[in-house]
Amino acid sequence: MAATIEAPEKLVGKPLRRREDPKLMTGDGNFLDDIRLPGMTYAAILRSPVAHAKIRGIDTSRAKAMPGVVGVFTGEDLADVNPLPCAWQAAGVDNNVATPRLLALGEVRQVGDPIAVVVAESVYQANDALEAIEIDFDELPAVVDSREAVQPGAPQLHENAPNNIVMHWTCGTDAETVDRALAEAEVRVSQSIFNQRLIPTAMEPRGSIGVYDPGTQEYTLWATSQAPHVHKLVVAAFVLGIPEQKIRVIAPDVGGGFGSKIFVYFDMPLMLWLAKQLGRPVKYFEDRTENYLHTTHGRDHHSDIEVGATADGRITALKVSTLANLGAYLSTVAPGIPTTLYGRMVAGCYKIPNIHVDVKGVYTNTAMVDAYRGAGRPEATFVIERACDLVADATGIDPAEVRRRNFIQPEDFPYDTGLGMLPYDSGDYAPALDKALQHAGYANLLEEQARRRADGSSKLLGIGLSSYVEVCGIAPSKWIGLSGEGWGAGLWESAEVRVYLTGKVSVTTGSLPHGQGHETTFAQLVSDQLGIPYEDIEIEHSDTKGTPFGFGSYGSRSLAVGGTAIYKSVEKVVEKAKLLAAHMLEAAPEDIVYENGKAWVKGSPDAVKTIQDIALQAHVAYDLPSGMEPGLEAVTYYDPPNCTFPFGTHVCVVEVDRDTGQVEIIRYVAVDDVGNVINPMIVDGQLHGGIAQGIAQALYEGAVYADNGELITATMNDYAIPKASMLPTYELDRTVTTTTVNPMGAKGAGEAGTIGSTPAVANAVVDALSHLGVRHLDMPYTPERVWRAMQSQEARA
């Protein structure tokens, strides 16, 4: 029928190289610190050198007289500006909320707390003047460990949070029932687990530029942001009290985020406030130590777990009690991470009849903890995947078999874990496990491990598995919003698709990239769906001016939620194009076929109207059907019915040097199922980077505070971001289980690698040492820690 209609090459599923890249590989990118505006001034922040103190006095007089200084301000000057809000409080329980002010007022509670700001003609002059500010502190005792912070007599951070408790939240079956199931279990294991604190470390630190135009009374904020619309709303309505229509937020090229650029930080409203005070643009760009001290951290969970199972390895009960260190104040969405995104995901891929999760959020004199790549799901996966291996160890059943026996089965979906999460949409967990084991050569590896143990080889072999499931597209407004999980808004996403008179296309989206290649992926999608050449499609993002409100990029939601909004807008455009084509072809609308950018009457493919013909007609509007408005564009606000739940199995093979404790990953196999894939090259890149960050937690990274609250790992010299030589080659494969949650069948891939990888490495290292009696080790697996574990176990043996 459509034999004469030439079908252009389809782009979905193809590894197109990215359209974002040329500017980034030639130095033509435009990151925040690259922006120079006429009359711009530069801010530097005086930060607390102590973890906890009353401020008795601040003397800025010498600083104000320094060369080039335009202004010096302290918390007193901002006393009538609201503190930053906490937009996601744990649902169903009281939250003892304490959030940071833009500059400290009377008390500091962490090293790095902003106390004063100097604005000067240059960054050098601003920093010179910081040295001239004198502060009289009355030091108070500090606490950095969540286990100590909740003890009676511990230093107290906030009057409204007795024992430093932010909130006490539970989910799952009641504790008594779970205790009973544990008591009745044939096998029972318990373990304390520390999921150490991490520092996100986007390669570009954070910053912001404030501009105020007295003529129009409009504010412009440039920010390193994963969510410019949200920042606009919060800064305008909740902090500064600016009418929302008078503020514009622009995220320029953003050099990585990993969650840390979701949140509203003090400098965003502060730069706008200063710009108005001083009548000049003001830029602040933190240095790396400021980033480490005061931009949000991730993880930091102390958990006690108890697991019960039958003798044949079926898990019958799981009880988890977690202290989540949230730092000195609540960051924007901090309480939601260890509750909704952690507690409700602790079941993992498994059918477990009795689970109880108990979470306490805790204030300490440390940096705020909020979402970091995976956000709650890596911690949940670590708990359940360590639990699987503990059960395997206790029952003598192979870890792969333990997982297989407990998997939720394909026919069980949609599956409700009983933990208050939305039902898992779709899944088929065993094929991913099988594929990973087969690719890794599991049986041979087990033989090799046995051989080395028998030989007394100096390189112990460890094989670690991690079967994970995670939740993406955390958006459904009714569920996530205030009346449900407690987020202050629904998390729908918007898209506008506009076909111009010339047939060229602009797409605006509330999703935005900070490395994920949205422009390429979205253009592939629109090109296929609309039949307009890829080159004719512009993906616009990251500027709130004149674009529909959107909630931004995090939680692996851009394609599943933002992409669906685009998809639905294109559908609306196609519908209108078909109506107009029917008019142009003098046919009934229901007889019009639209494919590959062409419309024709069913059965008459010789007379076609191209989308370009139709767009022209829609705009010149000489001859439109009765009642049709000119133009060819559509907006969608898409609120998905459910989240999506990608999954997979990772296999890590390590060698542990018997003499030095050095761990080396010799194979890393990941079989991930992220549903349908638009650009496999980009998806693989996301998985590579995610796996690297997960391995980094297991082997290298950890934020370390001294007891007095000083951050020991405050530079890249001390915090171990892995180098190229410290990471393995990733061997990736996929299974594809689509979802019906969105029309593309895509699940999300941004965090899966991080979530799956950490437990795989941990299980491999523990497995390598298991014959010595090691059942668990806390991360990171530094040579010293591993060596000590081997020594103590061998001594005990």
Next chain:
Amino acid sequence: MATTMAAPGRVTVRMKVNGVEYAAEVEPRLLLVNFLRDNLGLTGTHIGCDTSQCGACVIHFNGEPVKSCTLLTVQADGADLTTIEGIAKNGEYDEVQMGFWEMHGLQCGYCTPGMIMTANAFLDRNPNPTEAEIRHALEGNLCRCTGYQNIVKAVQYAANQRGGGGAAPGPGTDLEFEHKDVIEHAPENLQDWGDQLAGQEEQ
């Protein structure tokens, strides 16, 4: 712009950057990276750490890769510098830039200029590197997005294009971007997706 006598507290420096001669009066303490970015507007050279770990600021100093955050501007007096802006010639990307593009060696792009500068100087010294040599050569450049695998491939690609060849790639490091499993599974078009989904719903 150039004067023989600098203003009090300032020093006159002259240098060639990307083939252009510059002269300026600067404070003796001014870091070279700040001079390049703020005085010359060459903002492709980035700052990521302040402690000489991350390598986002790598440039070529008389042909050698250096971290420009670790040099004072006055130390570059008389030097011949190349920054990332000077790598593409007449609008043509060089082999390393093409390698990063073809092999998806960048995501956010913040570390990329420094990576490209380091890789370029490395391939000048070692045109036929092994994977281990590439990973070792990149130790002074941190990337948080890619997990390095595609950066290694990018350098291998560049070595091949330059005629060096490079060692045979190990598992997972084919120079053609290919993910067989995915290509087989990926639906041909959105229509197929729709059919797939409809099929599922019927089941």
